[in-house]
Amino acid sequence: MNILKLLFGLRHILVKLLEWSAIIIMATLVFVVLWGVFTRYCLGNQDERTDELATTLIMWASMLGASVAYAEKGHLGVDYFVGKLDPAAQRINEIAVHLIVALFAAVVLIYGGYLLASRTFAAEQMLQALKIKAGYKYIVIPFSGCFMVLFAFEHILELLTGKKNGEAAQ
């Protein structure tokens, strides 16, 4: 059980880290777009980095946020039909759902995202104004996939052991 506790504690720290990254990225995003408007109207010509930076930030915020939302089961689903099952069957169903999410994350986000990022790096594609490689925009996708897989197994572990992670961590 100590290993479980350690695992849930680590998860707690990871979620906090991801949450703060998402908060900071969101705040920066607002600032960046406002800065674009400000430079255009008050300084005469728009800081051309703002558009590229904004789309990069939204990619990071969305992907990291998606894994946090999944850790906290914040994604919308249809629980109407499953709600009619008996509790034991509901538990099996829930495990199946987390497996499906983990598979999707592994195949599309981790592998597909890795291909996308590595090819963009290999093609030497650049974000012209920011003067950084475009691959950095996409590199968050495989990372987010890893977190999702991690959280999926953690949810499954929680279902199998009957322990709530929140209680174990706090």
Next chain:
Amino acid sequence: MIEEIVILVVSFAILLVLNVPIAICIGVSSFLTVLAIGNVESCYIIAQRIAGGVESFPLLAIPFFIIAGNLMGEGGMARRLIDFASALVGWCKGGLGYVNVLTCMMFGAISGSAAAAVSSIGGFMIPEMNRQGYDKAFNVAITSTAATTGLLIPPSNVMIVYAVVAGSVSVADLFMAGVLPGILAGICLMIASGIICRLRGYGGAQSTSMARIGKTFVQAIPSLLLIVIVLGFILGGVCSATEASAISVAYSLFLAVVLYREVKPKDLPKIMLSSAKTTAVVMLLVGCSTAMSWVMARENIPQNVSSALLSLSDNKIVILLIINLVLLIVGMFMDMTPAVLIFTPIFLPVVTAMGVDPIHFGIILIANLCIGLCTPPVGTCMFIGCGIGKVSIAQALPSMIPFFVALFVSLIAITYTPWLSLWLPSVVRAMGQ
């Protein structure tokens, strides 16, 4: 081609029933379909399409409207709008019903999000209406349905999504086009509410005075000004819709923290976090829907649907009716943003071929899918409303029916009266020249 469509639809349906998160349902079924088509790199393609959907600059307006909506919800704007609306219409019989609809229209418009309207307005109005003897289920039903009208009244998140997929439609035109239909939907809901309140004898007379109307109006002005600022900037060509939505974040931050002082600076990270999570959920839906819509285009589904529809009838009225019925069913099972992303490319070519203006169709689409936000099995607004009002979905459903009828009547009116949508944009365009 038939097999691939079957794979797409059946896998989506199975995953949905299993309670897999909807974004993942869309992603997995698109992935399986690409896999079945073969001779493409399915993992890479789907990842690339998801990324393509998320990294769009126009869609950046989505997170900004979400942040602004959360700031307004916490920042005391809801209460000031309710005060103003109750001074204005609260004195009638069944007055709280009208107050509810009117406030939802204003708040939904300002925040650009129906979910924010249900939680913010419902949080105040549902307990208050319960206290005054209105039926619990009725209160939930009216709040959930009224909140959707804010999606038609600008500024509106989902209109930006439509403008992005439709391509040639300007956000400014779409915003203006939504005004009258949104007000019409609100009026239809008020009529339904008025009839029910009269039949059941809800709500005693409260008094009001011009002084009270004036005073509450003054307090509500800073909140209402947000609509003027955002629309003014976009229509005046000062900035894009995305930039205007960022400005609305700055303005609502100013209202909530400096002017009304209901949000403390230390609350801001919490508000940012909940906005980030909502944003991520929506953006993942956007990404996966972009992938699905790419799969459909590759399978020529839009063309096939289009020729199938046109073979059924070449009558504009009939085709629009069929499309509306299909969309009502889609709306029951899908959230609004993915539905707009996936079904716009399918239906828009059909209706434009029949001479329907893309702006008008956008309004029809949104008015239609608004109803779906309040229907199970997937009905975000209804679920939030039921959560706040503490009634089960089964309890709330019978009370929803009169409001569904009201929204359906307004939908039919919006569908078959193009000038309702197109008149205002044409006036604004004429003024601009």
